[in-house]
Amino acid sequence: MASAFGARLRRLREARKLTLQQVADAVGCTKAYIWELEMKGGQQRPSAERIQAIAKVLGVTMEDVMGTPMEQAPDASPEDVAFFREYAGMTEEEKKNYQNVLKMMFSRKEKDGD
Numbered sequence: 001m002a003s004a005f006g007a008r009l010r011r012l013r014e015a016r017k018l019t020l021q022q023v024a025d026a027v028g029c030t031k032a033y034i035w036e037l038e039m040k041g042g043q044q045r046p047s048a049e050r051i052q053a054i055a056k057v058l059g060v061t062m063e064d065v066m067g068t069p070m071e072q073a074p075d076a077s078p079e080d081v082a083f084f085r086e087y088a089g090m091t092e093e094e095k096k097n098y099q100n101v102l103k104m105m106f107s108r109k110e111k112d113g114d
Helices: 004-015 020-027 031-040 048-058 062-066 078-088 092-113
Strands: none
Touching: 004 031, 004 048, 004 062, 004 078, 020 031, 020 048, 048 062, 062 078
16 A cells, blocks of 8 residues: 555656656666555655655655645645746746736636626
C-alpha cells in the first residue's frame, strides 16, 4: 500500500503526464526505484539530492514532494502551490493579462448560464 508520500509523488508525476521511466531517466535512477518510492514511499529513504531532482522534474518544490504543509493555505494541494509559484514569478504585465483572460472565461460562463 502506498504511503502518503508515495501517493503524493504519483499524483504529481501523473499531473505532469510523465511515466515512471521518464522521471527515472531525468533523475538518474531506475524505473523500479521510482515505482518503489510511489508504492513503498515510507520504507524508502531518498537523499535530499534525489528529492530535489525529482521536484525539479515535476516542476514543484522539495516541500511539495515531501508534503510540508503551507501555513497560509493549509488546504492547498501541491498542484495549487506549484500554480501559485508560477503565477508569483510572472511580471506585473503577465499577471494582468492572465487575470484578464480568466475574467473573460468566467464572465462567459456566467452569461451562458443565465
